[in-house]
Amino acid sequence: MSERRIPVDLLVIGAGPAGLAAAISARESGVESIVVLEREDFQGGILRQCIHNGFGLHRFKVELTGPEYAQRDIDRARELELDIRTGVTVLDVTPDKVVTAISRDRGLEEFQAKAVVLAMGCRERPRGALAIPGTRCAGIYSAGTAQRFVNLEGYMPGRRVVILGSGDIGLIMARRMTLQGAKVLACVELMPYSSGLNRNIVQCLQDYDIPLLLSHTVTNIRGRERLEGVTVSRVDDSRRPIPGTEREFDCDTLLLSVGLIPENELSLSAGVKLSPATSGAEVDNTLQTSVPGIFACGNVLHVHDLVDHVSNESAVAGRAAAAYIKGKAWQGTIIPVRDGEGVRGSVPQRINLPDAAVDFSVNLMFRPAQVYRNHYVVVRADDRPLSVRKSMILTPGEMAVVPMSAELLEKCRGAKSVTVEIREDKPEAV
Amino acid sequence: MYDIIVIGAGVVGSAIAEHLSRYEGRFAVLERADDVAEGSSKANSGIVHAGYDAKPGTDKARLNTKGAQMMKQLCARLGVPYGQPGAMVLAFSEADRATIEKLYEQSLENGVEGCRVIEGAEALKMEPNLNPDVVCALHVPSSGLVSPYELTHALANSAAANGVEFRLETEVERIEPTETGWALHTNRGVYECRAFVNCAGVFGAKLHNQISDRKLNIIARRGQYYLLDHETPLRFSMTMFQVPTRMGKGVLISPTTHGNLLVGPTAEDIPDPLDTTTTSEGLADALAKARLTYPGLSVRSVITTFAGIRAHEEGGDFVIGAVPGAKDGAFEAIGIESPGLSAAPAIGEEMGTWAAYSLQLKRKADFVPYGPMPKSFSHMSNRERQEAYERDHEYGRIVCRCEMVTEAEIRRAIREPVGARNIDGVKRRTRAGMGRCQGGFCSPRVVQILCEELGMKPEEVTKFGGASRLLVGKLNEMQPEDK
Numbered sequence: 081m082s083e084r085r086i087p088v089d090l091l092v093i094g095a096g097p098a099g100l101a102a103a104i105s106a107r108e109s110g111v112e113s114i115v116v117l118e119r120e121d122f123q124g125g126i127l128r129q130c131i132h133n134g135f136g137l138h139r140f141k142v143e144l145t146g147p148e149y150a151q152r153d154i155d156r157a158r159e160l161e162l163d164i165r166t167g168v169t170v171l172d173v174t175p176d177k178v179v180t181a182i183s184r185d186r187g188l189e190e191f192q193a194k195a196v197v198l199a200m201g202c203r204e205r206p207r208g209a210l211a212i213p214g215t216r217c218a219g220i221y222s223a224g225t226a227q228r229f230v231n232l233e234g235y236m237p238g239r240r241v242v243i244l245g246s247g248d249i250g251l252i253m254a255r256r257m258t259l260q261g262a263k264v265l266a267c268v269e270l271m272p273y274s275s276g277l278n279r280n281i282v283q284c285l286q287d288y289d290i291p292l293l294l295s296h297t298v299t300n301i302r303g304r305e306r307l308e309g310v311t312v313s314r315v316d317d318s319r320r321p322i323p324g325t326e327r328e329f330d331c332d333t334l335l336l337s338v339g340l341i342p343e344n345e346l347s348l349s350a351g352v353k354l355s356p357a358t359s360g361a362e363v364d365n366t367l368q369t370s371v372p373g374i375f376a377c378g379n380v381l382h383v384h385d386l387v388d389h390v391s392n393e394s395a396v397a398g399r400a401a402a403a404y405i406k407g408k409a410w411q412g413t414i415i416p417v418r419d420g421e422g423v424r425g426s427v428p429q430r431i432n433l434p435d436a437a438v439d440f441s442v443n444l445m446f447r448p449a450q451v452y453r454n455h456y457v458v459v460r461a462d463d464r465p466l467s468v469r470k471s472m473i474l475t476p477g478e479m480a481v482v483p484m485s486a487e488l489l490e491k492c493r494g495a496k497s498v499t500v501e502i503r504e505d506k507p508e509a510v
Numbered sequence: 511m512y513d514i515i516v517i518g519a520g521v522v523g524s525a526i527a528e529h530l531s532r533y534e535g536r537f538a539v540l541e542r543a544d545d546v547a548e549g550s551s552k553a554n555s556g557i558v559h560a561g562y563d564a565k566p567g568t569d570k571a572r573l574n575t576k577g578a579q580m581m582k583q584l585c586a587r588l589g590v591p592y593g594q595p596g597a598m599v600l601a602f603s604e605a606d607r608a609t610i611e612k613l614y615e616q617s618l619e620n621g622v623e624g625c626r627v628i629e630g631a632e633a634l635k636m637e638p639n640l641n642p643d644v645v646c647a648l649h650v651p652s653s654g655l656v657s658p659y660e661l662t663h664a665l666a667n668s669a670a671a672n673g674v675e676f677r678l679e680t681e682v683e684r685i686e687p688t689e690t691g692w693a694l695h696t697n698r699g700v701y702e703c704r705a706f707v708n709c710a711g712v713f714g715a716k717l718h719n720q721i722s723d724r725k726l727n728i729i730a731r732r733g734q735y736y737l738l739d740h741e742t743p744l745r746f747s748m749t750m751f752q753v754p755t756r757m758g759k760g761v762l763i764s765p766t767t768h769g770n771l772l773v774g775p776t777a778e779d780i781p782d783p784l785d786t787t788t789t790s791e792g793l794a795d796a797l798a799k800a801r802l803t804y805p806g807l808s809v810r811s812v813i814t815t816f817a818g819i820r821a822h823e824e825g826g827d828f829v830i831g832a833v834p835g836a837k838d839g840a841f842e843a844i845g846i847e848s849p850g851l852s853a854a855p856a857i858g859e860e861m862g863t864w865a866a867y868s869l870q871l872k873r874k875a876d877f878v879p880y881g882p883m884p885k886s887f888s889h890m891s892n893r894e895r896q897e898a899y900e901r902d903h904e905y906g907r908i909v910c911r912c913e914m915v916t917e918a919e920i921r922r923a924i925r926e927p928v929g930a931r932n933i934d935g936v937k938r939r940t941r942a943g944m945g946r947c948q949g950g951f952c953s954p955r956v957v958q959i960l961c962e963e964l965g966m967k968p969e970e971v972t973k974f975g976g977a978s979r980l981l982v983g984k985l986n987e988m989q990p991e992d993k
Contacts, residue, residue, distance in 0.1 A: 206813070
């Protein structure tokens with residue numbers, strides 16, 4: 081280990097879509113000294129294995145595959161001559177922004193950063209966390225692991241497949257496995273609604289006649305060495321299996337798509353306060369965490385459905401980090417953002433309102449608590465409705481986005497809190 | 511012709527083999543599974559019991575106390591994770607108080623030092639997350655923790671490094687006396703030896719009854735567990751027992767040597783000794799009982815559930831020594847349920863010495879103790895990490911991010927004398943895949959490393975041997991599923 085720390089203005093952890101977008105926008109905002117550390121051997125993060133299309137519609141107005149989408153940012157980063165180091169795993173981040181990392185090429189290194197962007201992404205909830213009874217045989221994968229085996233390693237994990245959970249990766253893998261000659265018997269979802277995007281239900285299940293069993297779950301796993309079958313049961317309103325509703329599926333593969341969890345181990349070591357609602361950092365509208373100079377964006381902040389949103393959010397973090405480095409960050413009035421009726425996990429959790437006139441806008445993002453049809457998304461400053469938007473459908477599977485213009489933010493001045501809620505009736509906006 | 515063959519490569523068989531490797535002679539260990547520590551030794555509570563619990567005068571009591579005293583030094587020599595956080599046995603009613611006092615008396619009789627009965631308030635002061643209804647407790651400061659499979663691997667490596675042959679996937683089906691000793695009939699042919707030690711765990715009675723006139727009955731007793739994620743600080747610093755029942759020591763909550771929290775086990779007698787299935791009833795039972803100790807227990811931080819099997823002999827004591835009614839050279843160490851792990855170092859020394867003495871084997875002049883196993887990367891200081899990297903650059907590549915396991919450690923685990931052959935073997939030797947993502951990220955890379963080290967194809971890699979293959983074939987070469 082070198083005895084002295086390597087000074088750097090901005091250190092970005094992760095070179096997936098979030099880290100790349102943050103580093104690009106920081107450079108475009110004039111930060112020269114930027115190092116991006118990526119533990120994998122390649123840039124692009126999880127997009128590398130997302131070879132299906134559907135990416136980039138919002139941001140580029142064109143439908144791209146995951147690798148194509150990532151390549152646009154990788155190319156831009158190269159144009160900007162960003163210093164992106166792959167094969168480097170960050171071991172520790174301190175509240176003082178000392179970042180310790182190790183790599184095969186350079187051994188242990190310590191960086192002293194002025195600002196840090198956390199962009200580590202998320203991981204999949206494993207079988208163990210669900211405590212599904214049965215054997216612990218081979219043939220049970222989280223959907224993303226199976227996707228990696230198929231799309232990056234070129235190997236099939238199985239032939240007859242049941243999918244538990246209807247998260248997007250599970251839905252995508254239902255189609256992918258089918259196209260590669262496997263038989264997908266069913267997609268089983270505990271909740272009465274899917275947690276995936278509607279377009280994926282249509283394009284990945286319905287188009288291939290794969291049944292979606294809502295309000296069902298896997299209640300037993302059979303097979304001593306390799307998986308031989310699973311039992312699927314209907315669940316009641318409190319999500320408990322109903323005896324007598326068991327159905328047996330003979331399968332050699334069970335894929336799990338039962339939730340993603342932001343990977344915040346490094347955030348915790350940095351002393352960053354996490355939100356129980358998102359499992360990510362609590363941030364303000366500049367995506368600054370509870371630790372000054374440490375920012376978070378992308379799936380490590382909260383799990384997104386669309387990479388376009390990740391990129392846009394991360395660009396904000398990059399700009400904000402640049403402002404922080406240049407001493408241009410402001411500390412204004414803090415107004416907490418609260419989850420109201422029907423709303424879970426609003427980000428940002430607080431608005432940092434400058435004393436000078438507001439010249440930025442912010443996207444409030446959250447997940448609806450359940451499925452709502454023809455409801456209103458209302459943003460209130462204390463009792464005063466600021467923004468009222470009607471929505472045909474709101475579902476937990478699709479993140480809701482409420483743009484807050486500078487004008488609206490200006491109207492928050494003096495408020496004790498801002499609340500986001502879902503209502504059936506229409507309040508009058510001020 | 512072998513001098514001595516050990517049947518079964520659990521912690522007991524491996525401890526005996528390790529002791530035998532100090533003698534001149536030809537030794538082998540025959541194991542039905544494709545790795546060591548694949549039976550009871552891989553899935554138990556990992557407690558080094560101080561010795562207050564066993565009935566005074568039994569082999570259990572004697573070997574428990576002796577083994578627990580040996581354990582710390584043995585683990586230091588082999589580089590096996592060991593800790594001594596202490597334990598409490600908890601009483602939640604005045605009726606239980608009598609049991610606590612009896613256990614205290616037993617601790618004195620069994621020669622366990624430092625135990626005392628404490629009142630509920632003091633127990634709560636030491637463990638604030640404890641159920642406030644606790645009436646009193648036996649505090650056992652010498653209660654320890656060990657990683658049971660890591661201990662077994664280290665013992666097996668030491669034995670193998672000193673010449674003991676390990677024959678995996680070799681199941682002894684029949685034992686017959688011969689003119690010169692014994693013939694062990696296996697699925698891979700006949701092994702002849704002058705003496706053998708039966709350490710076949712749940713299958714021990716089946717072999718015993720073939721050659722002994724004193725029949726035994728070993729019951730497979732299943733225990734289901736929850737493993738919780740690391741947390742700093744842990745909710746309990748000590749092992750929390752409830753008062754023991756006829757079925758065993760009850761449901762405990764305990765830290766592990768790796769900073770997780772373990773909850774379990776249940777106690778269910780089952781007909782199939784290989785049935786490590788978890789059940790919704792069993793898991794619910796473990797949870798409900800554990801909540802008596804820790805009402806705040808949440809399943810949110812559960813990273814996995816599993817079940818292990820204990821070999822319970824109806825007589826209630828270990829069955830140790832020469833096989834009664836059989837000719838010379840037949841030894842056994844079976845019915846080794848709790849506190850078998852704690853007793854294993856003592857059983858290894860005692861049975862190894864007996865078997866070697868029976869053949870008048872001489873001590874080796876050139877015995878080189880194997881180990882200690884190097885410190886794991888995750889436990890190293892940054893200076894140690896850099897030094898490790900300078901020795902071997904593969905320390906610079908983190909494969910398992912959850913448990914911070916490097917490529918160097920995975921390769922070493924495959925290359926060691928009784929090395930990993932599959933995903934679970936790597937997991938138990940290195941902890942890669944043991945963390946909160948349960949191998950989601952690292953398993954593709956572990957498959958690659960296994961292939962590189964062992965010259966396998968990815969589709970040949972298994973989770974734990976046999977038909978437990980991970981992959982069914984290359985893309986576009988797979989036969990389509992029947993329409």
